[in-house]
Amino acid sequence: MSAVQVKNLSVQFGDFFAVKDLSFSVEKGEVFGFLGANGAGKTTTIRVLCGLLLPSAGQASVCGLDVLSDAFEVKKKVGYMSQKFTLYDDLTVKENLDFTSALRKMEPEKFREQKEKLLKMIRFKSSEDILVRDLPGGIKQQVSLVAAVLHDPEIVFLDEPTAGVSPAFRQRFWKLIGGLAAEGKTVFVTTHYMDEAEQCGRIALMKSGELIALDSPQELKRNSFPDREPQEVSLEDVFIEQVEGG
Amino acid sequence: MKTLWGFIRKEFRQTLRDPRMRILLFLAPCVQLTIFGVALSTEAKNIRLSVVGGLSDTTLQEIHRKALASGWFIPARTSSQDPFMQIQNDEADAVMVTPVGGLDRSLGRGTGELQLLINATNVTRAQGIERYFSSIVRSLYEFKPPLSFDVRVLYNPAMRTALFLVPGVMSMLVCLITILLTSMSITREKELGTFETLIAAPVRPEEVILGKTVPFVLLGMSNIPLIVGVAMALFGMPLRGSLWLLLLSAFVFVCCTVGIGLFISTIARTQQQSMMGGFLYLFPSVLLSGMVFPVENMPWVLRVFSYINPLTYFIELLRNIMLKGGDARLIVFNILILSAMALLAITVSWRRFKTTLS
Incomplete structure (x- = not known):
């Protein structure tokens, strides 16, 4: 069973198609990259898959559950880290995680275990009583990730998790993503950084709400520039060729 | 929960x-x-009262004295002798105008009429002023009407x-x-x-x-x-x-x-x-x-x-x-x-x- 299955999905706002006739599937344990210019429909797709937005047409299922009829169950199985802040700036790290666990109705034992494990994973060294607004940007993103996977979801959706974060922190963040995948979690991530996309198992390229390419980074390079050696081609070239060119 | x-x-x-x-x-x-x-507060206080025509009459003096003693009124400082101008120039809120020949004389003929000018740009204040004057006049003349109210204001x-x-x-x-x-x-x-x-x-x-x-x-x-x-x-x-x-x-x-x-x-x-x-x-x-x-x-x-x-x-x-x-x-x-x-x-x-x- 695929972790995510999308078939002819469309999301329409008035006359405007944010997502048009989108079909793809994501396998369990995969790190799936979602690329495209701003407004290409990435966030909209993620919102549908998290049960936050109802599709206008087509089907989408997550962990075998239909997002239209089973949105509530879908929400239990997925973790979501949105483009904007997932955390409350005016609460401390501890208070934020407490609230997430209350929202998810987690057992105290499980919560303690998960929190300990995840904070260790991100090597969180500051006090838990520090206000989120006083954390450096990179740490804030990592704590957001902790909040998003606190309930041990099968799939995590990360919507531009590394936007506005320094390169060193981006690298650390992708190590964490690799760690999650190694645990068998499916990671669905959008990004604007090509070096990050390179680390995905497969990449979907979106343009104006439509899927224009879907393959592994290697294959994408080969298909976009058949006459060149894949090693010589950067994903940047592919992106420019596919999304901004032709 | x-x-x-x-x-x-x-x-x-x-x-x-x-x-x-x-x-x-x-x-x-x-x-x-x-x-x-x-x-x-809808209570009118510090009402500036002036008298045009002088305080020659004893009755007028009595009214003026009672008004000031009530605590609601203060004497107005006026520059004009025209009662209307006093209010127009915002020197007074209420002006008593002595009748021609004096109040005492007209009272002696039976009924007296004392003109009172009130600035009613603020209606509640004007109503208050009118009420105070009526009560002053009532207290001056001890009518004995056949019927009187035994008023008890409850709760406040x-x-x-x-x-x-x-x-x-x-x-x-x-x-x-x-x-x-x-x-x-x-x-x-x-x-x-x-x-x-x-x-x-x-x-x-x-x-x-x-x-x-x-x-x-x-x-x-x-x-x-x-x-x-x-x-x-x-x-x-x-x-x-x-x-x-x-x-x-x-x-x-x-x-x-x-x-x-x-x-x-x-x-x-x-x-x-x-x-x-x-x-x-x-x-x-x-x-x-x-x-x-x-x-x-x-x-x-x-x-x-x-x-x-x-x-x-x-x-x-x-x-x-x-x-x-x-x-x-x-x-x-x-x-x-x-x-x-x-x-x-x-x-x-x-x-x-x-x-x-x-």
């Missing part, structure tokens, strides 16, 4: 940590109650307007604080994007609604002792009825206003919009509540709005419980109506509340 408890702790921490909210919650009520209570014997207005101001403050607190808390989450994270969790609409209602009802209720305390300490408001009845009334009213705040936040997208919505609601609701203007005097179209206005019922409850000690029938009726309104406001918001984005 776990979710609700999580919400309560979160909202309390966020509200009490925010200096703006702390001011709104604790400082603003004290300041506003004081300002409104002191300034909102000194007829202090503060006792009448302060409950109104108290209700208005509770209304304002709870509506703003509730609606801004939700729209702030919408603005920051945390709302999306909130509904990405498997929560039912009723859980979010309860989670956003209960903390603010509690915060609003924490305000009641403060407001009642200030009213009693500063204005000598009595509390003749039961404190528990007062708290119960406040509770249903706060549920109602928090429900209205919720409703505003289902429409507003930003904190600014919700603040505008709050004030847009507040002004007509204060004007049509009987806080200053009696509901009975309004045309029926407006009276309808007074009767669907929760503030009307709460002001009535506060006045009744604090000043009169509480009538069982009025209290039961008003509390029932407020409960029904609270239920309606929260249900409508719950129906409108969605755990999906649009």
Whole structure:
């Protein structure tokens, strides 16, 4: 069973198609990259898959559950880290995680275990009583990730998790993503950084709400520039060729 | 239950940590109650009285002396001898004009007429001035009419307007604080994007609604002792009825206003919009509540709005419980109506509340 299955999905706002006739599937344990210019429909797709937005047409299922009829169950199985802040700036790290666990109705034992494990994973060294607004940007993103996977979801959706974060922190963040995948979690991530996309198992390229390419980074390079050696081609070239060119 | 408890702790921490909210919650009520209570007086004081034509008559002297002795009037300093100009130039509020030939002489002929000019740009003040003069004249001539009233003014014997207005101001403050607190808390989450994270969790609409209602009802209720305390300490408001009845009334009213705040936040997208919505609601609701203007005097179209206005019922409850000690029938009726309104406001918001984005 695929972790995510999308078939002819469309999301329409008035006359405007944010997502048009989108079909793809994501396998369990995969790190799936979602690329495209701003407004290409990435966030909209993620919102549908998290049960936050109802599709206008087509089907989408997550962990075998239909997002239209089973949105509530879908929400239990997925973790979501949105483009904007997932955390409350005016609460401390501890208070934020407490609230997430209350929202998810987690057992105290499980919560303690998960929190300990995840904070260790991100090597969180500051006090838990520090206000989120006083954390450096990179740490804030990592704590957001902790909040998003606190309930041990099968799939995590990360919507531009590394936007506005320094390169060193981006690298650390992708190590964490690799760690999650190694645990068998499916990671669905959008990004604007090509070096990050390179680390995905497969990449979907979106343009104006439509899927224009879907393959592994290697294959994408080969298909976009058949006459060149894949090693010589950067994903940047592919992106420019596919999304901004032709 | 776990979710609700999580919400309560979160909202309390966020509200009490925010200096703006702390001011709104604790400082603003004290300041506003004081300002409104002191300034909102329909009693006319420091009325500048002048006499044109001289104080040659004994009767006129007597009236003038009594007026000044009453404490309501002060002598006006005038530059003009024209009584109309004195008021026009804002030198006097009331001018007595001596009749031609003197007041004593015309009184000697049977009836005397003393002209009194009153500035009525402020109607309540003008009415007050007229009343004071009538009472001065009554005290001058000891009529013995065959019938007299044995008047006993109950519940507010000194007829202090503060006792009448302060409950109104108290209700208005509770209304304002709870509506703003509730609606801004939700729209702030919408603005920051945390709302999306909130509904990405498997929560039912009723859980979010309860989670956003209960903390603010509690915060609003924490305000009641403060407001009642200030009213009693500063204005000598009595509390003749039961404190528990007062708290119960406040509770249903706060549920109602928090429900209205919720409703505003289902429409507003930003904190600014919700603040505008709050004030847009507040002004007509204060004007049509009987806080200053009696509901009975309004045309029926407006009276309808007074009767669907929760503030009307709460002001009535506060006045009744604090000043009169509480009538069982009025209290039961008003509390029932407020409960029904609270239920309606929260249900409508719950129906409108969605755990999906649009």
